[in-house]
Amino acid sequence: MIVGPAGTEVEPDEAVGQWERGAGAAVAGRLSGAAIERAVAMAQAGVVDGIVTAPIDKAALLAGGYDFPGHTEMLAALTGARVAMMLASDRLRVVLATTHVALRDVPRVLTRAAIVDAAQITRVGLREWFGIADPVIALCALNPHAGDGGRFGDEDTVLLAPAAREAGLVGPLAADTVFVRAIRGEFDAVIAPYHDIGMTAIKVASFGSAVNVTLGLPFPRTSPDHGTALDIAGQGVADAGSMIAAVRLAGRIVSRTHTSSSL
Numbered sequence: 119m120i121v122g123p124a125g126t127e128v129e130p131d132e133a134v135g136q137w138e139r140g141a142g143a144a145v146a147g148r149l150s151g152a153a154i155e156r157a158v159a160m161a162q163a164g165v166v167d168g169i170v171t172a173p174i175d176k177a178a179l180l181a182g183g184y185d186f187p188g189h190t191e192m193l194a195a196l197t198g199a200r201v202a203m204m205l206a207s208d209r210l211r212v213v214l215a216t217t218h219v220a221l222r223d224v225p226r227v228l229t230r231a232a233i234v235d236a237a238q239i240t241r242v243g244l245r246e247w248f249g250i251a252d253p254v255i256a257l258c259a260l261n262p263h264a265g266d267g268g269r270f271g272d273e274d275t276v277l278l279a280p281a282a283r284e285a286g287l288v289g290p291l292a293a294d295t296v297f298v299r300a301i302r303g304e305f306d307a308v309i310a311p312y313h314d315i316g317m318t319a320i321k322v323a324s325f326g327s328a329v330n331v332t333l334g335l336p337f338p339r340t341s342p343d344h345g346t347a348l349d350i351a352g353q354g355v356a357d358a359g360s361m362i363a364a365v366r367l368a369g370r371i372v373s374r375t376h377t378s379s380s381l
Contacts, residue, residue, distance in 0.1 A: 119166070121157045123149050132156070143175065147182025150174045154189065158196045161337040167372040168338035170364050173346045176218075187218035193332050193339060201334035202239040204307070205317065205343055206248075206367070207324030210300055211307040212316040213240045213333070224260075224312045225273070230281040233257065236309050237285035243333035244306055247371045253306040256296050257282045257289035260311045264292045278311070297323070326357055329364045331371075338371040340364040 120128050123137035134152035137145070157169040171189055179186065186192035194201045203214045215236045216227050237255060244253040257278060261271040268275065278290040287309065289296065297319040300308045310316025320328050321343065328343035342360035350356055 121153045121160070123153075143178040144181040144183075146175065147178035147180065147184065149182070150179055151182055151184035151192070154192060155196065158193065161339075162197070166337075167376070168340070168368045170361075170368050171339065171341045172361070173342060173344060175346050175348065189330075189339075189341060190217055190332055193335060197335055199334050199336060200235060200239060201332050202236045202243070204240070204243065204331040204333050205320040205328050206331055207320065207328040207343075207363075210297065210320055210323045210328075211244075211248075212297075212320045213307055213309045214313055214316050215309055216312050218313065221312065221314075228260065228273075228277070228311050230277060230284070233278065233281035233287075233309065233311075234285045237281075237287055239334040240307055240309065241286075243331070246375065247331070247333070247338065248306075249374055250306050254304070255285075255287050256291055256300060256305040256308045257285075257287040258293050258296050258308050258310045258315060259290035262292070263294075264290050293319075326359045327363050328360065329367045331367070338368050338375070340368040340371075 119132055121132045121134065122128050123135055124133040125137070134156050135149050137149055154171065157171070160166045161169050174189065176188055184192065186195065190201060190203045203217050205212045213236055215233050216224055219227055240255055241253055244250040259265065259274045260278060261274055263270060265271050265274040274290045282289050288305065293315055296308055299305060301323060308316070310319070325343065330341040330343055332339040342364050344360055347356060
């Protein structure tokens with residue numbers, strides 16, 4: 119079923135309002151937020167087994183009255199769950215220790231607890247949703263060459279290394295090699311210290327076929343690996359590959375969790 123503004127694709131019970139062309143960002147954001155709320159409520163009530171979300175315009179979401187930097191944070195607030203943002207493809211899995219924050223704020227929010235938390239959620243998600251019994255997870259370093267013995271900062275030694283030991287992670291390993299090693303099969307996932315280093319790696323490796331997965335939720339949630347692409351809206355040229363991959367992965371996770379629960 120499709121949840122969203124009333125229209126030819128949405129059944130009346132799943133409609134969250136009426137959209138009119140040119141209505142503006144605030145209306146679009148309000149409808150987007152309402153659709154997310156409705157889908158989450160349906161999943162929590164057991165009406166659906168999981169949800170697949172389309173990209174949202176984050177500025178419009180705010181204009182519509184929803185003060186969340188993205189889906190991940192909103193889903194966490196709606197469910198009360200401890201979550202982690204994963205981008206996954208058949209080549210690479212990347213989890214973000216910090217998500218939608220400015221680069222200047224990363225040193226403040228990248229804490230030992232944040233890394234350990236992300237690692238714990240990732241390990242459970244890989245076991246339960248991806249069927250990896252004993253996952254090997256690497257931690258990507260924060261500084262060039264993992265600080266190079268303190269030459270380029272001591273955060274990797276003082277902060278990341280103790281967190282890695284506590285969480286059972288390999289690393290921290292320099293960003294310019296850890297993702298290559300993961301693609302070659304050495305690691306089941308890599309935890310990245312901030313948004314762009316992880317997102318760049320997965321999108322270079324698998325843009326258009328990767329899937330955004332919110333680990334830690336009480337139900338599967340997936341999404342495409344890209345944004346709204348408003349610059350090509352209505353032109354009929356958008357690539358649906360990642361959306362298709364998101365639907366398929368959600369189905370596989372649901373199938374796996376249902377099979378496990380019945381054993």
